[in-house]
Amino acid sequence: MCVLGLVALWYLAAQAGAAFFIGVSPAAQAWAQDLGAHLLVGGLLFAMARSLKRFALAMMVLFSAFTVSNAIKLAVLGGPVMPDDFIAAKNLFLLLEGWQLWGSAAMLALPLAALLWMFAWRQPRAWLALAGVVLAVMAVAKHPVPVVGWMDARFGDWVWNQRGNYEMRGLPIHLVQETARNLSRRTPPPQMDEVDQAMRLLGAKAPSGFFKAAQRRSDGTGRNVHMIVLESFWDPLPLKAAGLSSDPLDPEFRRLWRAGGGASALSPVFGGYTANAEFEALCGFPVHTDGVFFEGRLRRDVPCLPRHLGEAGYRSIASHPNAAPFWNRVNAYRRVGFDQYWSDRDFALDDMNGEFLSDASLYRQVLERIGPDLDGGPPLFNYVLTYFGHLDYPLNEARPDIIDAKADNVLVRAYANTVHYKSRELMAFLRELRQRDPDAIIVLFGDHLPSLGWNYGGYAESGLLAADRSEFDDAMFKTLVATPLVVINGRRGPVRTGDLPIYALPALILDLLGDERESMLRFAAHADDAVRVRPLPGVRFSLEGKALTVCRDGEVQLGCEASRAWIEAVSLLKRDLFNGEQHALKAPERLRRLQTVELEIEDIGGGDVSEPIGDDTDNDV
Known part of the structure; x- marks a missing residue:
């Protein structure tokens, strides 16, 4: 007792x-x-x-x-x-x-x-x-x-x-x-017929076999692509209860963002687990589980965006001034096809906010390193993941607080000042980058929303989120994952993309490049251009124009069956591609034969002949 x-x-x-x-x-x-x-x-x-x-x-x-x-x-x-x-x-x-x-x-x-x-x-x-x-x-x-x-x-x-x-x-x-x-949930890798069925449901063609395509190099010409993933980057202005003394975002950034329609990137995570947002941005498949996909679920070499561009002669570089093995990035970056990874050991840690290298220093050092590529040589895929902006949002003496807040939330005030400097350092970088590389495609977005206190802290104070997930209304699920998104199409300027799940960005980049090669990067993004599905752990929402439909797993809801089937098909292909036998990459001819047989059967039965699967894959930006 x-x-x-x-x-x-x-x-x-x-x-x-x-x-x-x-x-x-x-x-x-x-x-x-x-x-x-x-x-x-x-x-x-x-x-x-x-x-x-x-x-x-x-x-x-x-x-x-x-x-x-x-x-x-x-x-x-x-x-x-x-x-x-x-x-x-x-x-x-x-x-x-x-x-x-x-x-x-x-x-x-x-x-x-x-x-x-x-x-x-x-x-x-x-x-x-x-x-x-x-x-x-x-x-x-x-x-x-x-x-x-x-x-x-x-x-x-x-x-x-x-x-x-x-x-x-x-x-x-x-x-x-x-x-x-x-x-x-530990099941055997998907079989060939399961993969075929999933691809037919998605309306996707199988891409050319990666292992053969990797041996074919183009002449190495093309526009540079710069992808900047911004740590915890979000617009704090909606925090009305905070009483911020001024707008934290650089006015120049706000104008640029507005020129692109004020679009949002819809992240798979809140407050952390950046690697899941990275996986989506690089590989074009959604993450909707609580685990980190880079840790244990990425077991095969895959033609993600770095490797796909590499097949066309691009040099791909990843820069992130954190410890190299964090979130298994050394192995993950190699598997998705990066040629080089610059981590904390490769940067001069000369301008630190707490333990985080400032964005200004990171951008300066990246530009110094890629300068020769901008002035000539093979096209470049330049991937930059910033580090400054992590909780608890420290600033050094060179960055004094500019913004005050009336609310008694220390994190909200600290974050507002972090965004003040983060957005200005970003715009200084963009000005120089666009001047030196005017034709480049530039994609930048926040990886996830910042944490602003326990139980959604500052968000709950301003009514943006409820303190408990069980009390979320439909709009709050979108608010939970929506960060600023800007896509710049060279001299044409910002693209009006509309709100996009992060996994749709690789396909958008291929469309802007005019890259019409068959690719797994379009499997999820082009399933239905009119509807965008954002899966999250246990819940998903669909966007069709301004209409928002939230589907909660375990509940019977009208209009949710199509998105459920879509997630099941995408999940099966993801298992096949990233830790299975990669049937989806090896058998484009088999799918074409299956399509031919289906069309012949329809002809015999007198039915209408459908369009071949996957013919309508262009993304009308």
């Missing part, structure tokens, strides 16, 4: 503290089952423990680490800890420094050390308890589907609202349930 009492006392104190200081806790109706799950884990730990004292300390360290990590992620990013977060955790050590780095290291090291210190190495009961845990884990791993079915029926599954899942389950149950769900 003493053991159960200790766990219960810790639980009550921890949940009260998280609710008071961070605004995060399970729902009242879930407290009993959540406490029961903690008691079960506590009982297993005690069976392995050398003494009550050691158990009490190890239990508090382990439970507190999970509870605090989950609460912080919920408050900052709007979702609870998920299984994929454990794979991505190592990236924290490449991003953080100072007390944040030491704190994160302690969150991982202390629980492990406490468990080792607690374990009764010479007691058979400890090894029996550990064996029971291992067998339970193996059973879940071997039979995840029935486990998921039972847990969904017992504890529920709010497909589009993971915060809601945590609140109605509690953390231990949530982690077990979502881990089993992840395991249940």
Whole structure:
């Protein structure tokens, strides 16, 4: 009873503290089952423990680490800890420094050390308890589907609202349930007939086989392409409750943005996980899961935009002044076809805002390096991912605060001043780049919205977002992911693209280049030019003109069947291309034969002969 009492006392104190200081806790109706799950884990730990004292300390360290990590992620990013977060955790050590780095290291090291210190190495009961845990884990791993079915029926599954899942389950149950769900999704790579069916549904032709096409080089002429991905770049002016003293955006940028119709890039993420926005911008496929696609899901060499342009003689360079292996970029950039990757080791870290290199320095150094390519030589795909703009938006002494805010939100004020400098440094770069490379195609967009405080902080204060995802109205789902988008078509100036999901940008670039080669980069973007689908974890919305249709997974809604089928087809092709057998790249002739057979069957049956699949693939910008 003493053991159960200790766990219960810790639980009550921890949940009260998280609710008071961070605004995060399970729902009242879930407290009993959540406490029961903690008691079960506590009982297993005690069976392995050398003494009550050691158990009490190890239990508090382990439970507190999970509870605090989950609460912080919920408050900052709007979702609870998920299984994929454990794979991505190592990236924290490449991003953080100072007390944040030491704190994160302690969150991982202390629980492990406490468990080792607690374990009764010479007691058979400890090894029996550990064996029971291992067998339970193996059973879940071997039979995840029935486990998921039972847990969904017992504890529920709010497909589009993971915060809601945590609140109605509690953390231990949530982690077990979502881990089993992840395991249940591990299916064999798609087969050839499945890939054919998905491609027919999308109306796409198979591209020429990459491995053969890579051997064919063009004469190396073409317009340069510059893609600038701006860290946490967003327009803070809609934060009416903040009372900003002036417009943070450079007036010149606002005019440029307005000339392109004030378009938005629709990102797959909020507040972090930049690599998913990168994957979409480079490879033309949407991400709609909570994990980072670069981490473990990109396992094949693929003809993404850098490699596709490389086949036409382009030289492709990626620049990002962060630690090279962050989000597995070394391997990911190589697989998508970059010729060169310049990371923090390749830049002079001479103008730092906290630990982040300023955009002004990054742009200057990139221009110095690519200068010879702008003055002659092979065409260039210049990909720049900025670093300045990360939470908590530090500025150095050379960048004093210019903008004040009436609201008592330190992050909103800091972010407004960050955007003030970020937008001006961007425009200075664009002026020089357009002067030196007037015919280039330039694409720039924000990777995701900034985090402005716990539980959507500054957004909730101004009514742009609700504090809880379960309370989002339809418009809020678009607001959650919409960042500024500007596309410049050389001397013709800004292009009126309309709002575009980031995965549609590679196809747009090919259209502006007049590149009519068959490509996987058009599979998702040209499925239906009139309708744009933005998939997100558990939810998706479609844009048709100004009409917005939001579809929440797990709910029956009119007008959602077409987008559901589209996502299933795109997801299957994505599995085939990026970690499967790449049937979609190898068999263009097979699809043409299938189309011919289908047309012949229609002729015999007297039906109307349809247009061959994939003939209408031009994007009318």
